[in-house]
């Protein structure tokens with residue numbers, strides 16, 4: 001059994017790589033680990049040295065990015081026994097994504113939760129859910145302290161309850177980004193807050209900073225059955241994550257940057273979920289913000305979410 005302070009085994013390539021990685025250098029016993037690397041780096045696999053010494057993905061040349069994406073595609077394809085692609089589609093010019101959720105329509109069925117799990121390759125064991133649907137009492141109104149994501153009634157919706165789905169709010173002023181000590185997380189120009197999983201050291205500062213509980217930590221090696229892997233992935237999104245890093249919703253950037261809806265929007269059986277480009281005057285979200293009374297969660301914290309809730313009355 002490993003403790004937190006021990007090394008996190010990564011992709012099985014070399015003995016050295018299994019025993020030490022960048023994360024253990026930065027958060028573990030740094031000097032000892034560095035000495036171990038110095039002594040052994042000459043015999044290490046090229047992939048290991050590259051991961052240890054390379055810059056953040058966002059700062060690499062296009063050629064180096066292509067090499068890294070190729071390596072990851074090969075690694076994932078071998079691991080899951082099918083062809084897995086890893087893209088790095090950038091944010092499009094003139095796009096600022098935003099999300100809308102109609103509380104009056106949501107029936108609490110949690111189909112969005114499981115569509116998201118499948119689309120974004122979230123671990124099945126232990127389970128990670130980027131979306132949590134909170135059950136709230138109608139009588140109390142929005143009250144996070146009395147809400148629960150663990151409800152199992154015979155059927156939904158329940159007459160005395162309403163449901164508030166919560167995921168990353170893609171804040172304009174993201175508390176999580178400010179606290180990351182290694183700049184492993186940042187906001188892209190389309191407003192999506194992303195994480196470089198190969199750069200994250202797993203310190204979990206961002207989880208503490210996020211007021212919405214939107215970030216999740218991989219305490220164990222994530223497990224995804226080979227037959228259920230979504231093979232179309234993005235480097236900053238739904239590619240398989242290693243143990244010891246943080247992850248969260250990315251507005252399905254691998255889909256939305258190509259003009260598709262997020263998986264949760266497509267699956268919602270009652271049309272409670274809306275999505276679009278705020279800079280496009282023809283978009284659903286532009287209309288929503290102009291015509292409806294919307295609100296954001298924990299407005300007083302000045303995080304400035306791009307996730308708007310409304311009641312379609």
Ligand code: SF4
Pocket residue numbers: 167168169170171174175176177193209210211212213214215248303
């Ligand atoms: S909801 Fe949390 S994780 Fe998402 S941008 Fe805001 S602070 Fe960051």
Ligand code: SF4
Pocket residue numbers: 179180181182183184185195199200201202203204205206207245246
């Ligand atoms: S856990 Fe969060 S704050 Fe820490 S390195 Fe990873 S992204 Fe940054």
